[in-house]
Amino acid sequence: MTRVLITGANGFVGTILSEKLSMDGVLVRAACRCKSNFNNNEVELVEVGDVNAQTDWQKALQDIDIVIHLAARVHVMHEAASDPFAEFKKINTAGTLNLANQAVKAGVSRLIFVSTIKVHGEQTNKIYSASDDVNPSDFYALSKWQAEQGLQEIRDNNGLEIVIIRPPLVYGPKVKGNFLRLIKLVNKGFPIPLANVKNKRSMVGIDNLCDLTKTVLLHEKADGEVFLVSDGQDLSTPELVQYLAGCLKKPARLFSIPVSWLYFVAGLLRKKPELERLCGSLQVDIEKNREMLGWQPPYTVEEGIRKTVTDYLERNKR
Secondary structure, eight states, X not given: OOEEEEETTTSHHHHHHHHHHHHTTOEEEEEESOGGXXXXXXXXXXXXXXXXXXXXXXXXXXXXXXXXXXXXXXXXXXXXXXXXHHHHIIIIIIHHHHHHHHHHHHTOOXXXXXXXXXXXXXXXXXXXXXXXXXXXOSHHHHHHHXXXXXXXXHHHHHOOEEEEEEOOEEESTTOOHHHHHHHHHHHHTOOBOOTTOOOOBOXXXXXXXXXXXXXXXXXXXXXXXEEEOOOSOOBOHHHHHHHHHHHXXXXXXXXXXXXXXXXXXXXXXXXXXXXXXXXXXXXXXXXXXXXXIOOOOSSOHHHHHHHHHHHHHHHTOO
8 A cells, every 4th residue: 555745734735635645545644844733633643843954754754655745935925034045945945855865765766746837937928838948936936946956856866756746826725815815805895906807827726736646646657747737727817706706606896997007006015926916827738637647637617616615604604
């Protein structure tokens, strides 16, 4: 029976992936920073502390066949570090490569690294494929890209099988960020000035991301490959608002103002990056997954959004 170590197992993706794999009969060991933050009693738990170049993974890796590496330093809303890039590299690059090197010594056969679509860039007028050039858009993306490069070098030199997944926005129960803010705005009936936005964005529901991860767990063609992932249906921001409104059974109070005005106000408020994620386009091509893995998203966008909204309503009952 396959034994899998999941790092960052108490995070947004890790929690659900741990549950799904254990339900499928996979022996899951969950690695997290602190045991008190972990609630799943169905899997084995190991506390590893901070993830960096000094983390001792020996106990966590004992008798493990495959590692799924989710633990990462993600975007910080109010950055306090004097050298943010150094902090991202400490965890996302050095921490990842330290884990991979120890995995080699422990006899692990494969490491699945969940990276980010941001290694290709923040937005584009073209549709990204896994073979496209990279253009990391920020310190987070650059630290992930450097980790990817280091992992491929470890694969070449030591034979550890490496699979890389680059997801775009991941949503699902307990989602945070812009997705949660949109849910709250629609639910409270606030007018949303995005009717003129003509973008297209790929997203991936957490169930679809977990399903692809399960697919590459043992797939013989996945070694050494990079896979992009999405729900297979791209939405404009107004379409997303309309989906949310339908699930919430609330009106979609979209109204039109020139997009240039939105950017002007966002510039004054120093919120341009946040607006870009609402108004810009970012699409991915998942044809490689279909051709190489025989994989396509098992869940629709509508199913994913409905599940996310239902969870939000359940957790916010009064």
